[in-house]
Structure formats: C-alpha cells, structure tokens
Amino acid sequence: GDSVTQMEGPVTLSEEAFLTINCTYTATGYPSLFWYVQYPGEGLQLLLKATKADDKGSNKGFEATYRKETTSFHLEKGSVQVSDSAVYFCALFTGANSKLTFGKGITLSVRP
Amino acid sequence: DAGITQSPRHKVTETGTPVTLRCHQTENHRYMYWYRQDPGHGLRLIHYSYGVKDTDKGEVSDGYSVSRSKTEDFLLTLESATSSQTSVYFCAIRTSGSTGELFFGEGSRLTVL
Numbered sequence: 001g002d003s004v005t006q007m008e009g010p011v012t013l014s015e016e017a018f019l020t021i022n023c024t025y026t027a028t029g030y031p032s033l034f035w036y037v038q039y040p041g042e043g044l045q046l047l048l049k050a051t052k053a054d055d056k057g058s059n060k061g062f063e064a065t066y067r068k069e070t071t072s073f074h075l076e077k078g079s080v081q082v083s084d085s086a087v088y089f090c091a092l093f094t095g096a097n098s099k100l101t102f103g104k105g106i107t108l109s110v111r112p
Numbered sequence: 113d114a115g116i117t118q119s120p121r122h123k124v125t126e127t128g129t130p131v132t133l134r135c136h137q138t139e140n141h142r143y144m145y146w147y148r149q150d151p152g153h154g155l156r157l158i159h160y161s162y163g164v165k166d167t168d169k170g171e172v173s174d175g176y177s178v179s180r181s182k183t184e185d186f187l188l189t190l191e192s193a194t195s196s197q198t199s200v201y202f203c204a205i206r207t208s209g210s211t212g213e214l215f216f217g218e219g220s221r222l223t224v225l
Contacts, residue, residue, distance in 0.1 A: 032212040043202060043216040044155075051211045089154060093212025098143060098162060099170065100204075100214050104154035 002027045002101045004090050009106035013080055021075040021106055023064075023090035031092040033057075033066050033073040034100070038087040047075075047088070080110045115139050116217040118203050124223045131190040133220050135203030137183075143206035144186040145214060146170075146178065148199040155202065161186055193224045 007022040025031065035047040035057070048057035053068035064075045073090060090103040115138030125131055135144060145160040147170075157170030159178040167178050175197060179187045190197055200221050204214040 034213060043218045044204075044214075045216070046213050049211065049213055095212070098206075099157055099160065100145070100206075100212060101157075102147075102155040104152060 002031070002092060002094060002099075004092055004101055004103035006090050006103035006106050010109060011106060012109045012111065015082055015110055015112055016079045017110075019075070019077040019080045019084075019108070021088055021090075021108070023073045023075065023103060025071050025073065025090075025092050027071075027092055027094055027101075029094050031094045033064070034091045034093070035062070035064055035073070035075050036089040036091060036102075038089065038105070040086070044089065080108070082110045082112055084108060085110045116203060116205060116215060118201075118217040118220045120220060121218065122221050124225065125193055126225050127194055128192050131193050131222065131224075133188040133201055133203075133222070135186045135188070135217060137186075137205050139205075140183050141205040141207055142183075143208075144180065145204040145206070146176075146186065146188045147202045147204065148172065149202060149219070150199050158188065158201075190222075193222075195224050198222060198224045 003026045005024050032051045034049045036044040037047045038044045048059040050057040050066035056065045062077045087105045089105045093100045117136045119134045146158040147155040156172045161167045161180045177189045200219045202219050203217040
C-alpha cells in the first residue's frame with residue numbers, strides 16, 4: 001500500500017539556518033505529493049505541492065522537488081525564521097483510492 | 113477559507129458513552145474525510161465520504177461510524193468511547209477536480225476518561 005516516511009525529529013535550528021526535512025514515499029501509480037504545516041493549536045494548512053515528476057513546489061520560501069527516481073520530496077528552506085516553528089507533514093495522494101496518506105510529521109523549533 | 117466548521121471543538125467524556133463529532137462545510141464539496149492525530153502516528157484516516165450516503169473505511173475505522181445524509185454535514189460517531197480514542201480529530205474536504213489537496217478544519221479535541 002501507499003506509505004510516506006519522514007525523517008525522525010524533533011529538529012531545532014537557529015534563526016537563518018538552512019533547513020532540510022527528508023521525505024520518501026512508496027506508491028502505486030503516479031502520486032501527487034504535498035507538504036502540510038501545522039502551527040501550534042491550529043489545523044493543517046497546505047504549504048506546497050507537486051503533481052508530477054521533476055515539478056518543484058514552492059511557497060513562503062520553502063521548496064520541494066518531486067524526484068521519481070529516488071521516490072523523494074524533501075523540503076528545504078534557505079533561511080528559517082522563528083515563525084516557521086511548526087509541525088511539518090509530508091503526504092501523497094493517488095486518485096485510485098481518493099485518500100491522502102500522511103507521514104508521521106516532524107516538529108521544527110527555530111530559536112532566535 | 114474552505115468554510116469548514118467542526119463541533120464541538122473540545123469535549124471530555126467518560127468511557128462507554130456515545131460521542132458524535134460534526135463537520136459542516138459551506139461549499140458543497142463531494143469528498144469529506146475524518147482523520148485522527150496522535151503523537152508518533154501523524155494523521156490517520158478513519159472514514160471518508162464521496163457523496164451523500166456514500167462512505168468508506170480508512171485505516172483506523174474500528175470503533176467509529178459515520179453518516180452523511182446531507183452534502184454539507186459529515187458526522188463521526190463513537191458508539192461507546194474508549195480511552196484509546198482520546199485524540200484530536202480533523203475533518204477535511206477535497207475540492208472537485210483537485211490534484212488531491214485537502215483543506216482541514218480546526219480540529220476537535222476529545223478526551224475520554
């Protein structure tokens with residue numbers, strides 16, 4: 001079945017540091033890939049997405065590239081801010097079952 | 113704003129009691145989902161609906177039932193709540209023709225004592 005594996009957390013960085021959060025997936029067919037963010041006390045928000053191989057999703061300074069050859073969708077940001085402190089979820093969707101499958105999430109804390 | 117409202121937002125109940133969580137949407141989207149969020153597990157799908165009276169199970173459906181008698185409302189029922197069902201429950205909708213992105217409600221925190 002479909003699955004998403006995220007790197008173990010939590011992650012703590014200093015402001016302006018470079019961020020990479022790893023995500024790999026297993027899926028039948030050709031999934032769409034997503035990163036969601038959850039700020040404290042809130043629901044999940046879509047951060048970015050990519051729908052086919054080699055697509056790059058970007059938003060709020062975050063980027064992720066759909067790599068079919070390595071089945072990966074790693075999230076990156078060149079300079080994190082304190083306001084980026086949140087939980088980040090990688091997810092995939094395949095039309096075959098109409099379901100969004102999530103990774104376990106990783107907590108990012110950015111200190112001033 | 114996808115117009116999703118969950119109620120109640122917080123509930124404390126006792127083991128063995130029935131609980132119903134409501135998800136209401138204002139935009140008549142066909143697909144609606146219920147997930148639970150637990151530390152170390154991420155979000156796990158409980159049930160979803162693809163139309164009025166059309167529902168299907170997710171990966172953690174045991175102990176839960178759902179109903180969708182109107183397009184705008186998707187109800188999640190715990191017939192006899194257990195402590196293992198203490199969790200944060202999220203409703204989500206998927207827009208027609210989308211590439212799979214979901215829009216989530218604010219969540220309902222349920223504590224079963």
